[in-house]
Amino acid sequence: MPSDTVVVGRSAAGRYALIDLDADASPSRAIEVDDDRFAALVMAREAEGDVRWVWADSSVVYPGLLKAGVRVARAWDLRLVHAILRDASAVSDDHGLRDAVSWDAATTAPADGDTLFDLGESASGVPESADAAVSEYRRQVAAIASSTNPGALWLLCAAESAGSLIAVELHAVGVPWSAAAHERLLESELGPRRGGGLPANIERTAAAVRAALGDPAASLDSQPRLLRSLHRAGLLVQSTSRWELAEHDHPVVAPLIAYKKLMRLYTANGWAWLNEWVSEGRFRPVYVPAGVVTGRWASSGGGALQIPRTLRTAVRADPGWTLVTADVAQLEPRVLAAMARDTVLAEAASGRDLYAGIVERGAVASRGEAKLAMLGAMYGATTGESGRLLPRLRRTFPRAMGLVDEAARTGEDGGVVHTWLGRTSPAAGDSWRDLQSRASEAAASGIDETRARRSARDRGRFTRNFVVQGTAAEWALAWLADLRSRLAGLDEVDAARAAPASGPVFARSAHLAFFLHDEIVVHTPIEHAEAVADAVRASAASAGRLLFGTFPIDFPLDLRIGETAEKG
Numbered sequence: 001m002p003s004d005t006v007v008v009g010r011s012a013a014g015r016y017a018l019i020d021l022d023a024d025a026s027p028s029r030a031i032e033v034d035d036d037r038f039a040a041l042v043m044a045r046e047a048e049g050d051v052r053w054v055w056a057d058s059s060v061v062y063p064g065l066l067k068a069g070v071r072v073a074r075a076w077d078l079r080l081v082h083a084i085l086r087d088a089s090a091v092s093d094d095h096g097l098r099d100a101v102s103w104d105a106a107t108t109a110p111a112d113g114d115t116l117f118d119l120g121e122s123a124s125g126v127p128e129s130a131d132a133a134v135s136e137y138r139r140q141v142a143a144i145a146s147s148t149n150p151g152a153l154w155l156l157c158a159a160e161s162a163g164s165l166i167a168v169e170l171h172a173v174g175v176p177w178s179a180a181a182h183e184r185l186l187e188s189e190l191g192p193r194r195g196g197g198l199p200a201n202i203e204r205t206a207a208a209v210r211a212a213l214g215d216p217a218a219s220l221d222s223q224p225r226l227l228r229s230l231h232r233a234g235l236l237v238q239s240t241s242r243w244e245l246a247e248h249d250h251p252v253v254a255p256l257i258a259y260k261k262l263m264r265l266y267t268a269n270g271w272a273w274l275n276e277w278v279s280e281g282r283f284r285p286v287y288v289p290a291g292v293v294t295g296r297w298a299s300s301g302g303g304a305l306q307i308p309r310t311l312r313t314a315v316r317a318d319p320g321w322t323l324v325t326a327d328v329a330q331l332e333p334r335v336l337a338a339m340a341r342d343t344v345l346a347e348a349a350s351g352r353d354l355y356a357g358i359v360e361r362g363a364v365a366s367r368g369e370a371k372l373a374m375l376g377a378m379y380g381a382t383t384g385e386s387g388r389l390l391p392r393l394r395r396t397f398p399r400a401m402g403l404v405d406e407a408a409r410t411g412e413d414g415g416v417v418h419t420w421l422g423r424t425s426p427a428a429g430d431s432w433r434d435l436q437s438r439a440s441e442a443a444a445s446g447i448d449e450t451r452a453r454r455s456a457r458d459r460g461r462f463t464r465n466f467v468v469q470g471t472a473a474e475w476a477l478a479w480l481a482d483l484r485s486r487l488a489g490l491d492e493v494d495a496a497r498a499a500p501a502s503g504p505v506f507a508r509s510a511h512l513a514f515f516l517h518d519e520i521v522v523h524t525p526i527e528h529a530e531a532v533a534d535a536v537r538a539s540a541a542s543a544g545r546l547l548f549g550t551f552p553i554d555f556p557l558d559l560r561i562g563e564t565a566e567k568g
Helices: 035-048 058-067 079-086 132-147 150-175 181-189 200-213 225-234 242-246 253-269 271-277 309-314 331-340 343-349 353-360 367-379 382-397 398-412 430-440 447-490 526-548
Strands: 005-010 016-021 027-033 051-053 073-079 286-288 296-303 319-329 511-516 518-527 558-561
Touching: 005 181, 016 132, 027 035, 035 058, 035 343, 035 430, 051 132, 058 150, 073 079, 073 150, 079 132, 079 200, 132 150, 132 242, 150 286, 150 447, 150 511, 181 200, 181 271, 181 309, 181 331, 200 253, 242 253, 242 309, 253 271, 319 367, 319 526, 331 343, 331 367, 331 398, 331 447, 331 526, 343 353, 343 398, 353 367, 367 382, 367 447, 382 398, 398 447, 430 447, 447 511, 447 518, 447 526, 518 526
Parallel strands: 005 051, 051 073
Antiparallel strands: 005 016, 016 027, 286 296, 319 518, 319 558, 511 518
């Protein structure tokens, strides 16, 4: 814990209270300030040196500070950390943390109102007082210290808190977005915008689908009705997914897949989306750190995690700026190799495409088979082609396959698993346990037994993937946090070269603009592009060392510098 730890909350008088803590997390000095002085005081303390801000919820506190031109280097998000420690299997003595149910609050969206700083329960659902924050922080520090793996848990909580700052910053700066390029794409794909009906290309494709079905009145947007039309036309599919449709040779397949693609673009990212989510040259999605149980981020507005690749041409740097885009090659299999200490799999991945390395090891015959088998191992697809290939992976990479197989068995037995740093999977629910208990009774029906086995396998697939996906999310957080610090050390450009739409804190400096699981986009002045690229690579290497030490696994990046985020 750094020497300067400052808890932020409300005083009994309703003013802002900043409480300095000493090394044992005891209050040593308190300052109360009025609303209009809060941002200036935070800025002054940041200028003094190393400080970690402890507050209830970054998504509530930090937006106002950014709006006032104040960036903080480090914080501790009590709400997010509480969720980690409350469920962590490494925490045996929680020092009352699990009883502090007032901190069990759902994630909130970043505050965009006029209030500079608001810790009210109406906004975040967690306590607003500084005294409550101090008490919770004490509980958290004590729970980590007495856990079975305090170093890993502290690192996880620090990374989660860094992620909470980054999520707010990403929303504040936005993704540089060309509305003109977006509109050109829509017109090219869908046809000109029409006020009284669907665009012409969609209507034309819909007519082709109905003609292939021989049903002029077929409903294409109702799954049950469309399935009935397909069945009447002789296409006996169970769903209308692209993958299942593509397995069949029927005249309706091609136009139906095209129709679904066009309708998704129109409904999810069409003109209505553009009007709602893009303004002043920025798309500002709402990120939700740890919005997925594995620790992966989610999005509660704008669909940031579902932007189709066709729209990459609309992600466009400001004049005098450029984009550095990077994504990690095969992140989850590489993380699996490191977690399992599987040197054979690590060697297959070293300096090259991991799937090609698996082929060279003789485990399977083609890259396609390698990818299918590895994804099946991590996601629990143990039947069909994946199931046929899995035994070959087990023979070639026994340590890695043993790790995910053991996680699956634990889940099937109702146990919990944890990531590399200690995020723990949810416990099996009462209904799940009741079903397993009924199925084990002598008088159990065949239906109960079948349902219980299916339920156990489902839970095993979940825990199998939890350990890998969750650890990959931890690596990504470490990558983001390290990169954020490196970018902060780059020089600012002069005011004439500023990008005002990025906000007062980042208008003149390179900054993270987008994040998607294993991919980042940095918006940077052109002259800093190579330095940013070096920082991105160095941060990826640093994240690997931070989590996995000297284990010989690399995390190669597909890195591009250009005006748009479009892949070449």
